[in-house]
Amino acid sequence: MAMSIVHRATGIANYAGTALLVLWLVAAAWGEGPLDSINALYGSWFGQLVLFGYTWSLTHHMLGGIRHYVWDFILGMEAGQREMLSWANLAASTALTLAIWTLFVWIK
Amino acid sequence: MHDDKISRQTIADPRSRYGNAKASTRHFITQRLTGVSNIVFLLLLLFVVVRLAGEDRAEMVATIGSAWIGLPLALLLGIVTIHMRNGMRDILEDYFRGSAYGLYMTLNTLFCLFIAVAGIGAILKLVFWG
Numbered sequence: 001m002a003m004s005i006v007h008r009a010t011g012i013a014n015y016a017g018t019a020l021l022v023l024w025l026v027a028a029a030w031g032e033g034p035l036d037s038i039n040a041l042y043g044s045w046f047g048q049l050v051l052f053g054y055t056w057s058l059t060h061h062m063l064g065g066i067r068h069y070v071w072d073f074i075l076g077m078e079a080g081q082r083e084m085l086s087w088a089n090l091a092a093s094t095a096l097t098l099a100i101w102t103l104f105v106w107i108k
Numbered sequence: 109m110h111d112d113k114i115s116r117q118t119i120a121d122p123r124s125r126y127g128n129a130k131a132s133t134r135h136f137i138t139q140r141l142t143g144v145s146n147i148v149f150l151l152l153l154l155f156v157v158v159r160l161a162g163e164d165r166a167e168m169v170a171t172i173g174s175a176w177i178g179l180p181l182a183l184l185l186g187i188v189t190i191h192m193r194n195g196m197r198d199i200l201e202d203y204f205r206g207s208a209y210g211l212y213m214t215l216n217t218l219f220c221l222f223i224a225v226a227g228i229g230a231i232l233k234l235v236f237w238g
Binding site: 012022026029035043 | 140147150153158162164165172188189195223226229233
């Protein structure tokens with residue numbers, strides 16, 4: 001049940017987060033100056049914190065979406081299975097986010 | 109449709125034709141199709157961001173400016189904005205009715221359109237003009 005609202009919340013976060021992606025692309029198209037500003041902003045500790053949250057939000061919403069495709073085939077809807085899928089969703093999104101940041105940011 | 113008072117009975121009664129019968133099915137299908145596309149988008153996005161995070165403009169032009177990366181990215185970003193608008197519609201349908209729903213839905217459409225035009229415009233600029 002709680003995961004339903006999380007799917008919605010991460011959807012809203014991704015809705016806003018797309019603006020961050022587009023801002024980066026527009027800055028790159030605009031010129032070196034704007035791109036440097038965006039890189040400084042996104043590279044700051046606060047920027048990194050937001051991007052880390054955005055990464056988790058995207059992966060969680062993607063896995064939650066896949067869960068909906070599973071449900072579309074009337075699978076995993078029983079009590080117990082639903083809860084298991086919710087916890088798997090949460091664990092997998094957290095693990096994926098940490099894996100992405102470990103591999104591509106922290107040890108890069 | 110959205111001006112009707114929605115009660116528990118309205119929702120429970122199949123004859124009340126609660127919701128927009130034709131459009132709701134289309135929104136459901138659209139959200140499923142664009143959702144699949146978004147998984148592809150996330151993989152491409154991961155590649156692009158990992159390669160370009162913090163890089164200078166020359167690197168951005170070299171990677172996104174390549175039509176093989178830039179054009180799919182632009183297409184997928186357009187599909188993402190459809191998914192964004194559709195998903196936000198689901199939320200707005202739950203909390204607003206009548207003219208308030210219409211107003212927020214218009215703002216939703218404008219935001220998604222703005223994101224699409226700005227993002228795709230920026231990518232096409234990098235692809236065709238560097």
